[in-house]
Amino acid sequence: MMDEPFVGFEDTPVAEEISDRAARRIALALVEQCVRNTRLEDFHAGKVPESLSGDYSDVKVVTPFGEIPWAEVSRISDPEMKALMVEVVNRVFTFLTRMEDLLTLQSAARWDRPEHDPALLETAQRRAKARAGKGI
16 A cells, blocks of 8 residues: 555665755755756746736637647657656655765855655655554
């Protein structure tokens, strides 16, 4: 079951306490090293449509089969998404196994200060509660 976080990970060391300062630095370095400058940059490249309305309701993609409103256009195909996820997972794995050598900040030092993602934090809190109830 996907919502049982420790199935198969029972022996994985998990940092129970990490300072917010250290976590923010690791988060910035991980994203800079593992997500930035990946295939994601290829998707970001190119022309961006402009919208007079500001909400892109006036922008459409013209295809041989008709027009597609901008809000309904997929911006990434399934094969592109799979390739991106494989690349990011491999980069995160490399980062985690070589963190001592990769924990540096370049342009990420000027990014916004990281904050907890509310939905992911809620999931973590729910799982921590479940884990505590199971004595894990």
